[in-house]
Structures are given as C-alpha cells and as structure tokens.
Amino acid sequence: MHSFDFSFVKVTVFDVLDVLLVAFIIYQLYNLIRGTIAANIFIGLALVCALYFVVRALDMKLLTGILGNFMNVGIIAIVVVFQQEIRRFLLLVGKNASLQRNRAWWQYFFGKNTVEKNNYIRIKPIIDACKSMKQSRTGALIVIVKIYDEQFYQNSCEMMDARISKRLLESIFQKHSPLHDGAVIISENKIKSASCILPLTEKSDLPAQFGLRHRAGIGVTEANEATAIIVSEETGEISYAKQGRVKMNISFAELEKLLNKDF
Numbered sequence: 001m002h003s004f005d006f007s008f009v010k011v012t013v014f015d016v017l018d019v020l021l022v023a024f025i026i027y028q029l030y031n032l033i034r035g036t037i038a039a040n041i042f043i044g045l046a047l048v049c050a051l052y053f054v055v056r057a058l059d060m061k062l063l064t065g066i067l068g069n070f071m072n073v074g075i076i077a078i079v080v081v082f083q084q085e086i087r088r089f090l091l092l093v094g095k096n097a098s099l100q101r102n103r104a105w106w107q108y109f110f111g112k113n114t115v116e117k118n119n120y121i122r123i124k125p126i127i128d129a130c131k132s133m134k135q136s137r138t139g140a141l142i143v144i145v146k147i148y149d150e151q152f153y154q155n156s157c158e159m160m161d162a163r164i165s166k167r168l169l170e171s172i173f174q175k176h177s178p179l180h181d182g183a184v185i186i187s188e189n190k191i192k193s194a195s196c197i198l199p200l201t202e203k204s205d206l207p208a209q210f211g212l213r214h215r216a217g218i219g220v221t222e223a224n225e226a227t228a229i230i231v232s233e234e235t236g237e238i239s240y241a242k243q244g245r246v247k248m249n250i251s252f253a254e255l256e257k258l259l260n261k262d263f
C-alpha cells in the first residue's frame, strides 16, 4: 500500500497566522472595491497576470516579453489606479485600530449597558428627524460614514461641523432651505457636511420608483464604508442602504436596530 510522506512540509503557527492575515487583507480590499469600477479593473489586472504565467509556462517568448514589461510597471500602475482605494484602506486600518481600542476600554470600565445607552443618545436625533420627515413627506438622504475622507467630500459638499440634532436635520432638508438638495454626511458624531452630491449607483435591477436620491444613497455605500438612510419624498418610506444593498420600507424599530449596529 502507498503511503505519503508529508514530513518535508513544516507548518508553524506563524505560517497559519501569515495565511490568515493575507486572507483578512484580501477580504478587506475586496470589501473596499466591491461594486465599484475598481473591482473590474482589479479583475482585468488579475487576468493579465494569469495570462502572463500561462504564456511563460508555455514558453511563448514574444507574449511573455510584452506581458513581462507590463508586469514590471504593474505595481506603479496599481498604485496610480487604486490611489483612492489604497488611501481609504489605510484610513480604515488606522481608524479601526483606535476606535476598537477606545470601545474596549470604555466597556471594560463602564460596562456594555452604558455603551448601548450612549449609542441610543447618539442615534435618537436621527431617528426622531426621520419620524418627523416621514410624516411631513420631506425627502432626505442621511449618510453615516466611518471614515470622513475630507478630500472625497470637499468639492461636492457644503462643509459643516455641527452637533447632530433633530431640528438641524429637519431644517437642512426642509424644502426651502438652500442646503436641502443632496445628502447630509454624518461622521464622528457630527454633521460634517450637507448638500453633498454623491456618486449614483449603476445598478439596473432597482425598483422603478427609485430615483436619484435612492441611487445616490446606494451609490455612496458601494464606494465607501458607509450606511445611508433615505426618506422618500413621494411615499415617506424609509430605506436603509449598506454595501450597495438596500432594505426598503423599514420600521423605526428596525432603523434603531440597524443604526445601533452600524453607527
């Protein structure tokens, strides 16, 4: 009977850790570029790489030479093409590290209940504003971002740095307000900007009643670590978008649950 000898393969704890870390980084990168145009570019680059290895293995000299030259400048091309994504990835790593640290300490000293209570205080003005805007059929788009990338928003937004309050949100989206067109961006427990023009999703399978407001709400969550609350002017319905996916007509209890999780 044949037996296999695997004694030449030595796997240490650090090898496992190494593979897990690489998998984690690839997963984070995938999350960052999922649904964006960068994902298609990434697939294109991966295909060129695969083709290079195939033609090299088949010893096809001309193609190997051409693709080899392309691969030599590949890393520079990647940095240029994925400039925004790399920037967001590094911001995410830095920010998450400090957020997790603060939260862990806070929970250690004050317990989980205090954290949840504080969270409710933070999200209450947003929920109350949505309740009132639903009633008055005021269209609104509120985007909550983990990392406020000023460069990303500064050209298309009216910059603010205000405490979140129900009345402020209501006045921004009130029909006669000069800032009512576009989205409000919330980050770090502040209203950071208003009247923002956001990228629209290019999805073709959305419900017919979804116009620009909904498309912008979904679009921003495809390209960023963000969640969007959309109040429909037509129907008063509340929708919630995250990672390019949208939950329609959610209740306020559901909204509270989702915000508690994501904010």
Ligand SMILES: Nc1ncnc2c1ncn2[C@@H]1O[C@H](COP(=O)(O)OP(=O)(O)OP(=O)(O)O)[C@@H](O)[C@H]1O
Pocket (backbone or CB within 6 Å): 139, 140, 141, 180, 181, 182, 183, 196, 197, 198, 199, 200, 209, 210, 211, 212, 213, 214, 215, 216, 231, 232, 233, 234, 235
């Ligand atoms: N790119 C954009 N970024 C942010 N907000 C936008 C953008 N484009 C349009 N909007 C907002 O959406 C409003 C138009 O909404 P539209 O009626 O097309 O959307 P809708 O999804 O059908 O929502 P509603 O149900 O409220 O009508 C604009 O007045 C503006 O405030």
